[in-house]
Amino acid sequence: MDTSDALVKRRPFDLSRLSSWTGDNGIYLTLLGLVIFNAIFTNNFATTVTFWNLLVQVAPIILVALGMAMVIGTGGIDISVGSVMAIASAIVPLTLGWGWPVAVICGLLGGVLVGAFNGFFVAVVGMQPIVATLALLVGGRGLAQVMVGAYLQIIYDKPFLALGRARVLEIPFPVIVAAVMAIIMAFVVNRTTLGRYVQSAGANRRAAYLSGHPVRLTLMSVYMISGFLAGLAGVLATARLAASDPAKIGLLMELDAIAAVVVGGMPLSGGRVSVPKTLAGALFVQVITATFIMNNLSPIWAQVLKGIIIVLAVYIQRRGRRA
Secondary structure (H helix, E strand, O other): OOHHHHOOOOOOOOHHHHHHHHHHOHHHHHHHHHHHHHHHHOOOOOOHHHHHHHHHHHHHHHHHHHHHHHHHHOOOOOOOHHHHHHHHHHHHHHHHHHOHHHHHHHHHHHHHHHHHHHHHHHHHOOOOHHHHHHHHHHHHHHHHHHHOOOOOEEOOOHHHHHHHHOEEOOEEHHHHHHHHHHHHHHHHHHHOHHHHHHHHHHHOHHHHHHOOOOHHHHHHHHHHHHHHHHHHHHHHHHHHHOEEOOOOOOOOHHHHHHHHHHHOOOOOOOOOOOHHHHHHHHHHHHHHHHHHHHOOOOHHHHHHHHHHHHHHHHHHHHHHHHO
């Protein structure tokens, strides 16, 4: 018997499959590499205190990025999210006199109303999303400052402050809220009709419309979801800071949220939403900021780097589609 008959033929190494796998999981590999780099070269990074601080700081980014992912999934964009956080923050001290639950609900409703405003101009009027949300990016923060008289409002209500500082089983409450919302949004994206409508509208809006999908209602819904989550982030940020500061709360949050979604691999053209990759993208963005701060570098350069990362991620996506 020829011994060659007993040899098992090995399949050649498939480089294209490895490249595809790396592309699909690039955000996880990049995040892991950044964490390993910091664990080696950044003092006090690999500590429990740093771990919890990172999660607390990334919680509002996660909330806003989840809403942004839904909007981008339809092929839109919401650059008003930072101003929505400021508006929700401004509403809190104005309504705390009726109790902290009322203040929280009013802050969230404020976010939903702003989202409905954006959604109306995008879905009904047919305005370009970046133009529709630009008005609130510019005017929303000014409105928030007018609401509180352009002054920092210190908050002393202990039950409200607990929303930003309390721990449940040693887990900070904002982290729990972000985790719960991530689970809910993952369910919406993967298990509900709305999730299918969002991705079909982003993939081919005209085809979705001709198929009988409620495209306008879908667009309204995603902008309202984005407003709600940005409002929730604003309320939690206010509780954590123990102050309403509309001039600073949510400032440049739209950049972090867009960066988290794009770095996570979701195309700005829409058609795809991934909650796990959005979470990884948000963590990546926050770790970049922490890297600069913990190494005594100006956080301004972290913002510059995030902008470069957005451009590179979009460029890579375009090259991938052409290939």
